Amino acid sequence: MNPFIFSTTAQIVYRPGAATAIGDLVKQKLGSRILFVTDPGLRKLGLCDPALASLAASGVETIVFDRVEADPSLATVMAATDAAKADKVSGVIGFGGGSSLDVAKVVALLCGSGEPIDDAWGVGNAKGPRLPLVLVPTTAGTGSEVTPVSIITVGADEKRGISSPIILPDIAVLDPDLTLGLPPHITAATGIDAMVHAIEAYASKSANNNPVSKMLARQALQLLGANIEKAVFDGKDRAARGAMLLGSMLAGQAFANSPVAAVHALAYPIGGTFHIPHGLSNALVLPHVLRFNAPDAASTYAEIAADVFPDLASEHGDQGRCAAFIERLGALSVKLGLQPRLRDVGIGEEHLSGMARDAMKQTRLLVNNPRDVSEADALSIYRAAW
Numbered sequence: 319m320n321p322f323i324f325s326t327t328a329q330i331v332y333r334p335g336a337a338t339a340i341g342d343l344v345k346q347k348l349g350s351r352i353l354f355v356t357d358p359g360l361r362k363l364g365l366c367d368p369a370l371a372s373l374a375a376s377g378v379e380t381i382v383f384d385r386v387e388a389d390p391s392l393a394t395v396m397a398a399t400d401a402a403k404a405d406k407v408s409g410v411i412g413f414g415g416g417s418s419l420d421v422a423k424v425v426a427l428l429c430g431s432g433e434p435i436d437d438a439w440g441v442g443n444a445k446g447p448r449l450p451l452v453l454v455p456t457t458a459g460t461g462s463e464v465t466p467v468s469i470i471t472v473g474a475d476e477k478r479g480i481s482s483p484i485i486l487p488d489i490a491v492l493d494p495d496l497t498l499g500l501p502p503h504i505t506a507a508t509g510i511d512a513m514v515h516a517i518e519a520y521a522s523k524s525a526n527n528n529p530v531s532k533m534l535a536r537q538a539l540q541l542l543g544a545n546i547e548k549a550v551f552d553g554k555d556r557a558a559r560g561a562m563l564l565g566s567m568l569a570g571q572a573f574a575n576s577p578v579a580a581v582h583a584l585a586y587p588i589g590g591t592f593h594i595p596h597g598l599s600n601a602l603v604l605p606h607v608l609r610f611n612a613p614d615a616a617s618t619y620a621e622i623a624a625d626v627f628p629d630l631a632s633e634h635g636d637q638g639r640c641a642a643f644i645e646r647l648g649a650l651s652v653k654l655g656l657q658p659r660l661r662d663v664g665i666g667e668e669h670l671s672g673m674a675r676d677a678m679k680q681t682r683l684l685v686n687n688p689r690d691v692s693e694a695d696a697l698s699i700y701r702a703a704w
Contacts, residue, residue, distance in 0.1 A: 323575070340372045342376055344378075345373075347409065349409050350377060352408065353422075355383050355425060357417065399428045407429070416460030416462040420467075421470075426485070444484045456500075458566040459507070460508070461512065463490035467485075498554055510597055510651060514578070535573075542565040542626070549561075592663065610698075611688045671697055
């Protein structure tokens with residue numbers, strides 16, 4: 319067995335209604351003056367109100383920063399950091415989707431360490447320490463509450479990442495009730511995103527791919543595969559919502575330690591340039607990347623096919639089971655109401671070559687892919703997805 323390192327969030331709290339008692343859960347860890355990072359949509363919907371009320375009842379003074387956008391910008395990160403420093407906060411809560419959680423991670427790092435953000439970009443460059451940090455996901459997709467990564471948009475469309483165990487939170491609070499109101503299209507896109515995390519983690523060529531990540535990836539796929547349709551088509555199904563939230567977290571633990579690969583590398587230009595939601599960006603290229611990888615990864619994909627689609631256990635032969643798995647994943651996205659092709663989200667054929675060039679910049683991801691990807695290969699995949 320190869321040597322490996324497995325890192326994850328120190329404490330995970332899973333409980334329906336947990337957000338309504340968050341003050342008691344986090345006060346000892348975060349102190350009495352915190353920055354609460356979220357987005358304007360959640361604030362307007364009132365989804366933050368029970369958590370904010372709980373914090374107030376526990377005697378915690380809360381400064382709310384609710385300006386996080388999708389694909390959060392460096393300007394947003396710095397504005398939140400300035401707010402935290404101005405109010406001398408003792409801890410940070412990230413409440414929302416992956417964007418809010420990613421911003422909260424960086425704010426906690428910059429306020430705790432005082433280091434310039436330009437010194438922290440990349441893998442293992444953040445020095446720390448950070449402020450105490452609690453993350454509360456309201457979508458079942460990113461797994462950001464258990465990943466040591468934050469992705470920020472710099473300039474017009476460049477995405478940069480900070481990857482370091484230092485930005486893993488102290489506590490992740492998983493409350494399925496927070497996801498009950500998610501619209502079907504967001505439930506579908508974030509659910510496919512979580513599946514991609516598990517699939518890519520399981521098949522990752524990373525030297526740190528390990529038995530713990532593989533086990534978590536398979537458990538995640540079983541939960542996600544069995545519940546994604548229920549969650550999309552019956553959004554009030556609390557059991558399905560809980561299974562999706564747990565599956566997303568397990569997939570996050572898996573890919574945090576056995577990193578993702580070409581699906582994400584090719585998805586980033588879609589999201590960064592055309593502002594397509596990350597989960598949908600992944601879904602658009604998923605079957606095409608897996609089909610490209612199949613010559614080198616058929617047996618690996620065959621191993622997990624029945625975790626998502628149990629009836630594929632009767633499909634004989636790795637090649638046949640792999641092919642069926644890929645076809646079924648593409649069909650699942652369509653069944654869930656997601657657009658199947660790049661042209662369906664307004665991307666013109668003339669943009670594909672530029673996207674292929676941009677995808678090649680994601681070297682930290684491409685190195686983990688089961689099969690080497692050239693710029694010409696990326697262009698062929700985009701053409702197949704178009």
